[in-house]
Amino acid sequence: MADRQKVVTPNPALKLNQAGFDLGLYKGGKTTLCAGCGHNAISERIVSAFYEMNIDPYSVVKLSGIGCSSKSPAYFLSASHGFNAVHGRMPSVATGALLANRTLLGIGVSGDGDTASIGIGQFVHLMRRNLPLVYIIEDNGCYGLTKGQFSATADIGSTLKTGVVNDFQPIDTCVLAIELGATFVARSFSGDKKQLLSILKAAIAHRGTAMIDVISPCVTFNDHEGSTKSYAYVQEHEEYFGEVSFVPYFEEINVDYEPGETVNVTMHDGSQLLLSKLPENYSPNNRAESIQKLIERRTQGELVTGIFYVNPEEQNLFDRLNLDDAPLGTLPQEKVRPKPEALDELMAELM
């Protein structure tokens, strides 16, 4: 029998954030993922990020596909509507939901199987459209829920516990996303609380598609030697692309800056994003360069994390569609059913 309590009722006894919501509303149900699963750590960061950003949880929608990762929306933001869709197709469902109500803040959670295998088509087209959505890949290089088969982000040469070796080059979702037109692309590691929280906050403040590939080791099926996604490997090989820290609602800082220095990108809600600029002349708003950098470092076997690309100026899908400011889904009849005169006019033309 499932637990009979059905909604998280606000609990003012708990500490409230500045928007007046208690932490309980940001938390979710008890996880059914494995103890130690990277995905749980990500859920925790999501809880913190939304709480600390003072987001009204009732205005959030959380969506996912199918997989262990895709279960996690049940484990955060219990006061938000959730939608666990079908495998690999969260992007389309999220697109529909947010078109129906553009005032919602969307967060989509997917797995590497969900995104890079069955879902790569919807991923590609989501990135092109620049739908305002925080899109998180909980990336463990395997299919956790179906017991550990390789996904398309599994590293070439890595081995399953059964000894089967992966012959195929992994898909680099960050390079793809940048190339395809995503306007916020980052990578982090589920074990790196500080960086992940910062990136999440920046993503939440972004008004376009914010794609975060979070390396999130599967402790059960992918945490063994030969796997480059295991905790040990990641901790050894990880390297920061830049120090990332999120500064909400501070005064605006100039984005024009010199190599080796620090850059502030101003987000649409006025909050800002502080990036350490790489000495190699890295700029967070040059597509070609960030792709090149990523490929280069990847070729050297390095796992780079950080925010690779941000473009807060690009028109998002709502702008492109010249969408009404009010949620389409609840427009009153007067707004959506043309007057009788319109029908008369049309009929006259057809006579």
Next chain:
Amino acid sequence: MADRQKVVTPNPALKLNQAGFDLGLYKGGKTTLCAGCGHNAISERIVSAFYEMNIDPYSVVKLSGIGCSSKSPAYFLSASHGFNAVHGRMPSVATGALLANRTLLGIGVSGDGDTASIGIGQFVHLMRRNLPLVYIIEDNGCYGLTKGQFSATADIGSTLKTGVVNDFQPIDTCVLAIELGATFVARSFSGDKKQLLSILKAAIAHRGTAMIDVISPCVTFNDHEGSTKSYAYVQEHEEYFGEVSFVPYFEEINVDYEPGETVNVTMHDGSQLLLSKLPENYSPNNRAESIQKLIERRTQGELVTGIFYVNPEEQNLFDRLNLDDAPLGTLPQEKVRPKPEALDELMAELM
């Protein structure tokens, strides 16, 4: 009533190539595409390439998805088995067919809608697998067969005849293919007979996935101002990436070469590929650099053609699977049904 003649019978009265096959076997049925359609020009080049390369047409399979472009296999190589599959799914059908018979030479024809919209998922995974297949995108930036809607390679800002404007950045299939691990990536223009023929020949000689994006204007729906795929636009804006000419069965030329010079890549059948090396230090076997170059030139609004990337050394799918040399599909029973002792052994283990 369809024409009652059902097979192209060899016609020795026609000129034979060195392998002893007459040109008629390389030709196809009468085209039903629009007069002047770029796709027809591509079919003609394909006929020439296979004829001049002395490929046994009976050992070729030609496959496609659905679209005007995907009809074209009916218009070349009548002596080859053909398969017009479903929309966007040619890659999987081709994969199956070539696994069943690795001795076949596969040529797949797709459209930009077929590849970059509905088929982008299969495209991505085909590129990763390095299946030996010549993969041609007949790229007109629109859906010809369904009357001209935008495809995902339509340029941002281009307009339909109805005045609808495309708001989305085009997918650059060449950049994608290189990033995803394709081992031969090129772009050409259907009106450029010489270059296209050379590239086709090089692709035919390649033993891995050879992806060619051929800009192929749709004269009916996409040949108007505002479209960047129209003949006029292409002819104005086209720029050669390098002079390409194919030299079959000549002696091997060294691939180690200096910027500004010319490079010969040795193909697996011993035939070679001659490339003019760009002064900008372009090398046809550096993934990161060719991607960078492509993006750079694209950003400048240039349409680059040529062979961008070739890696003849990469293991292809057959190698990776350690596949028997004989066609799997016709292995005799002795090879595919284990002996009774095997069953006895297995049963004993289960007792």
Next chain:
Amino acid sequence: MNTIGDKIQNKVSETSVQTKINDIVIHVATANGSGSQSANTALLRSIFQMGIPVSGKNLFPSNIQGLPTWFTIRANKHGYVARRDQIDLLVAMNPETATDDLFKMQPGSLVVYDEPLKLDSLRDDIEFYPVPFNELVKEIVPNAKLRKLVRNIVYNGIVAKLIGIEMAEVEEAIRKQFPNKPKAAALNIQAAQIGFEFAAEKLPSQDKFRLERMDKTKGKIIIDGNAAAALGCLFAGVTVVTWYPITPSSSLIESLIDYLRRYRIDPETGKATFAVIQAEDEIAALGMVVGAGWAGARSMTATSGPGISLMSEFSGLAYFAEIPGVVFDVQRVGPSTGLPTRTMQGDLLSTAFLSHGDTKNVMLLPSSPEEIYEMAGQAFDLAEQLQSLVFVMSDLDLGMNNWMADPFRYPENPINRGKVLTAEQLEKLDDFGRYKDVDGDGIPYRTLAGTKHHKAPYFTRGTGHDEYARYSEDHQNFEVLLNRLNKKFETARKLVPKPVVEKMENAKFGIVAYGTSHYPIVEVRDALQKQHGLATDYLRLRAYPFTEELAAFIDQHEYVYVIDQNRDAQMYQLMKIDFGTKRIGKMRSLINFDGLPLSSDRVLSLILNEEKDSKNGR
């Protein structure tokens, strides 16, 4: 079929010794992309403007240019608009098919043809009208490329003279074709006039067929079913539209886009009260519909067979998670890619059970522009009332052909959004269970994302869940859920449009049909009564699941014919699944699956064959 069918045709022919007034079938054979579409539509319109009931059917290839295309116009004083197998007047413009086309004509019929084709040497039992089309247009159009486009309209003038269409109407009709291009209109009118004059001077007249002004089209409109559906969506207040182009559904969306841009930009804000997305494929198209429907939009997509197949997985999700959405299936010939430009009612069975597991879907079955316009509105209401997908099963014949119709009525009822709870309503409730059957009709209440109340949020999923939308693998929860979904389907039975029943006195049997099969049946029932003394009753299905009227209809008759435009008698099969032996025993299946709009001749011969067989005690 042929013997009886032939007999009927012969009979019709025999009666044609005198001049037939306002009763003719015209067949124009051209090549795709040759500009014949405007000429044919103008021809159709000119007859319509004379007050004569008329219909036009375009038989076109699945390519863009150069392949044979036929356009059939039927003008009929009784208002019969179904296809006829027999053609009275052929306009043979296409050298590729001219001979074949000619040999399909009945002796004594009329053939206008492009003179160089020299058809008159092939048969001597035909009345030939050779026309030197190229010569005629040369004078007025020196540019050869342009000439090709104008050449066709010449036959509008020829035909007008030959059968009595008033030239004023021809001109008016051509002007309608080029509303914003007065120059093009003028040129085309000139060409038609040249044709008219040529016919007057050089061609013999005939007295077999004659059109005369009547008043049967007054106040009517001409529209294709796809545009009608689009208008229905417009007035239903659709807000999210997704699509992936596919023949024959593309023009539904393209019309809708036009209408939306025209009537749904908020005059105050200048912003769109709708969103249209051309998706990457049909999976994504339905995924977006589902997401949008879930979040409160009136969402829809349109597709055809291959798209329906791809929508299978999302169909199951929508069924199980109870999400509204409207899908137009403009059916074409399957299986597989099939014949993309031919018509069929081939997706009923797969749509009814679209998805694995125990999935069942609601379908509406429009048969006319008026009806698909109205059903579009009903579909959105039903989808939201039932919290499920509603499939509107149109077909190529309805969707892409030109139909005469009564002007559409402005919706009488306000938009029905179904059981949606607001924050205020939630506040008053003790308890909200997203999947609880509170009203006993199997339909639960829902809340929309963004509702600012702590009871509102719930988690939607395609996995097992309890009445409070919580994940559950409990088998009892599962049984309760599936039984409730069944109950909801029973409720649907009461909400869907009822069939239309038409009776005659002393009917010998009943006919059950749906969609575009309607038109031949109207004609055939008259023919059966008048020519064969057979009175019939007729039930036209308008929805699945079936309503009680269907059962009653079967009960009232000794037997009923069930007419399907598909090989596997799909509606008949759905009826078999639903009914018990007594009713099944009365059902007789009649099928046609040649991809052509169902002809009256075909239906008549099917029924007469059966009647003969049963007389012979088969």
Next chain:
Amino acid sequence: MNTIGDKIQNKVSETSVQTKINDIVIHVATANGSGSQSANTALLRSIFQMGIPVSGKNLFPSNIQGLPTWFTIRANKHGYVARRDQIDLLVAMNPETATDDLFKMQPGSLVVYDEPLKLDSLRDDIEFYPVPFNELVKEIVPNAKLRKLVRNIVYNGIVAKLIGIEMAEVEEAIRKQFPNKPKAAALNIQAAQIGFEFAAEKLPSQDKFRLERMDKTKGKIIIDGNAAAALGCLFAGVTVVTWYPITPSSSLIESLIDYLRRYRIDPETGKATFAVIQAEDEIAALGMVVGAGWAGARSMTATSGPGISLMSEFSGLAYFAEIPGVVFDVQRVGPSTGLPTRTMQGDLLSTAFLSHGDTKNVMLLPSSPEEIYEMAGQAFDLAEQLQSLVFVMSDLDLGMNNWMADPFRYPENPINRGKVLTAEQLEKLDDFGRYKDVDGDGIPYRTLAGTKHHKAPYFTRGTGHDEYARYSEDHQNFEVLLNRLNKKFETARKLVPKPVVEKMENAKFGIVAYGTSHYPIVEVRDALQKQHGLATDYLRLRAYPFTEELAAFIDQHEYVYVIDQNRDAQMYQLMKIDFGTKRIGKMRSLINFDGLPLSSDRVLSLILNEEKDSKNGR
């Protein structure tokens, strides 16, 4: 269902006053990922090794670790292996479910439990056996992480002592579980022994249930249906295997990969005579099967419900273009993602009509490991003979549970590749038409790509085509083609495996069932005869389309029950579609759709309810 079902259970309970020999249902409640799988399999095996017929069913959650899991072992001297609703001995290891589990037990049954759970305070009508599991393993496993994994095997020893399983068999069974890990085996054996000794010393003995050595499992194997299917594919000579992981089908492919790597590397060349591709999704998986089947491979994939939905478009292509391929559907609970780890026969209707247009598919219906092994072979032969997809409809119960089986027989017949023409054969032919019905059976001849003959090449497509595989939009070609496909389906009727019929004298009615419904029916028929004096006949379907035996069976009986494990009575519906009123009138549908393996109790109560109702003249 409950009243009658309860009565039956009570009856069974009443008879249990004396010691029941070799007749017990053991239920082990643990948590997922806690290492219980090895313990449970070893427990099952130890009973099997004593010669007692036994079956094991795993009821597990759709997660990887930490959620409740139940394993049910039924040992039965008569060989009944169906699930029973009543449990005789509960091993309660999971604190989360212990109370619930306990309250489901009948009075007088036995409960072994983890002592800290203190279950004995909750009921007083149960025989309790508290065991301090943690204490017991502490001595032998100091490492706490490891201890968790070994803890479970202790109950093997406890249960062995309690009901009389020989310790030697327990040890042997454990060794089988760890074939290449002697250390792990030793540790586990030690733990089991500790359990055995504890039970001997500290627990009271009982005399309600006792296992005694018999000889009913000699020469038998234990295997799950997925592995059996994989073996069938191995010996059928499969060459191209594609898949996309999905529960409960993944282990079919994973077993197959193991077998292929072991037996299908050519000893001479060291190269693989097979290719396995993990595709990007199910659409690609079937696309590859179709491509491979077209080019001559024996190709296959395995999936479950959601995958079947995604395969819809390619299914239509394969049907229409006539391409062989085998699809295993290991069915789970739908609609949508449903209950991924529960069993159901829910995909029959959607698979039979999988795709838009008039598509129809062949399905095989295995019910045992032996049969799915053999049907795998038949499926490949049939697919190539019929040039179509063949769907093997397994389910989670068959696929993932452990079954006793007879050793598999080596295939008697050589591989049947169907009508494939070689260059030599082509040379002798005047005429080759790829889609010509030369033999009158609806099955044309084909050639494979690469055949070096000028007559060999043809163009395959999902669009309309004539007998020579040329593109055609001609409606007559289309009708000919669709009618021939229908004829081929009729031929399939003659080629598919016939049903198995079992009779009793003076049978009052017939039972029609398929797949895993077989096991409860075997038991229920005996019960009906012995306890209710009702003799029955039984037809077990093995394929769709139906063969003539089904019609004959219905004709021979006053009425027949049709048993489906799905809500919509899907097989019953398929039968209704196929049959006329006389037969339909005799069919009565019985359904179960709770996602659990069908229990004998459930079937018995369903039938008795109906019998009672019909006695009461319903």
